[in-house]
Amino acid sequence: MSETIVYTHRKVDKHVAVVDMADWGMEDYKFLFKVVLIGNAGVGKTSLVKRFTQNIFPMGQQSTIGVDFMIKNLIIDGEKVKLQIWDTAGQERFRSITQSYYRSANALILVYDISSQATFDCLPQWLSEIETYAGNNVLTYLVGNKCDKVTRREIPREKADDFANRHDMVFIETSAKECDNVDQLFSQIAQKLTKDANRSMFATELPSIFSSGSRPISAQPLIDSVKSRCCKTS
Numbered sequence: 641m642s643e644t645i646v647y648t649h650r651k652v653d654k655h656v657a658v659v660d661m662a663d664w665g666m667e668d669y670k671f672l673f674k675v676v677l678i679g680n681a682g683v684g685k686t687s688l689v690k691r692f693t694q695n696i697f698p699m700g701q702q703s704t705i706g707v708d709f710m711i712k713n714l715i716i717d718g719e720k721v722k723l724q725i726w727d728t729a730g731q732e733r734f735r736s737i738t739q740s741y742y743r744s745a746n747a748l749i750l751v752y753d754i755s756s757q758a759t760f761d762c763l764p765q766w767l768s769e770i771e772t773y774a775g776n777n778v779l780t781y782l783v784g785n786k787c788d789k790v791t792r793r794e795i796p797r798e799k800a801d802d803f804a805n806r807h808d809m810v811f812i813e814t815s816a817k818e819c820d821n822v823d824q825l826f827s828q829i830a831q832k833l834t835k836d837a838n839r840s841m842f843a844t845e846l847p848s849i850f851s852s853g854s855r856p857i858s859a860q861p862l863i864d865s866v867k868s869r870c871c872k873t874s
């Protein structure tokens with residue numbers, strides 16, 4: 641008789657559930673996607689990752705040294721998907737380390753702080769990093785974090801939306817503190833990547849006369865040899 645495993649999860653919408661406590665085997669998932677967060681120091685990258693993966697907002701969050709990573713499991717339309725989330729340090733002195741993580745990313749999350757003009761002004765520099773180091777098909781999100789700081793806002797939503805449109809990015813505002821749009825951000829990314837990966841797999845299964853020549857981009861096995869400063873699984 642097969643054993644029924646009940647996962648603790650929170651539903652984001654009718655398509656996506658974020659699994660809070662799951663003991664999936666290393667290979668027990670359909671897709672693994674790598675998501676990399678980049679952006680200036682202090683914009684809230686680590687806070688966004690912690691909010692999404694552990695549903696916490698720690699006060700006095702320390703600056704990230706180099707790169708951290710976490711894994712989060714999701715169920716998307718009944719399919720198990722693993723997100724490997726790489727949280728990079730925003731400080732300039734770590735730039736050469738963090739650049740090496742762009743290449744294998746399926747999605748990049750470029751974060752600025754809506755209450756800091758300086759972090760928005762740096763976006764073109766980040767875009768040129770993406771152009772130099774990331775793959776061509778990478779899905780890129782622009783995230784205006786700290787949207788709870790309403791009275792300290794320096795970047796109007798429309799300005800950022802316009803910037804994102806001009807650079808082919810999806811734009812969303814979040815608050816790691818207030819838990820605003822954080823699940824939505826990661827689950828939208830996972831949904832989009834899952835859809836693309838399923839479509840690519842389907843295309844490769846068709847007879848070559850019907851095939852567009854696309855290949856599965858994201859159905860990668862989890863690489864055991866991945867090195868990082870810390871690895872937390874939930």
Ligand SMILES: Nc1nc2c(ncn2[C@@H]2O[C@H](COP(=O)(O)OP(=O)(O)OP(=O)(O)O)[C@@H](O)[C@H]2O)c(=O)[nH]1
Nearest residue numbers: 681682683684685686687703704730786815816817
């Ligand atoms: N008000 C508010 N503060 C936030 C939010 N997200 C992060 N912070 C605060 O911003 C500061 C920096 O957050 P981090 O998550 O460490 O920023 P980071 O981008 O990871 O910084 P580096 O690791 O140095 O690149 C911390 O004091 C957080 O508490 C948010 O949504 N709202």
Ligand SMILES: [Mg+2]
Nearest residue numbers: 685686703704
């Ligand atoms: Mg950090």
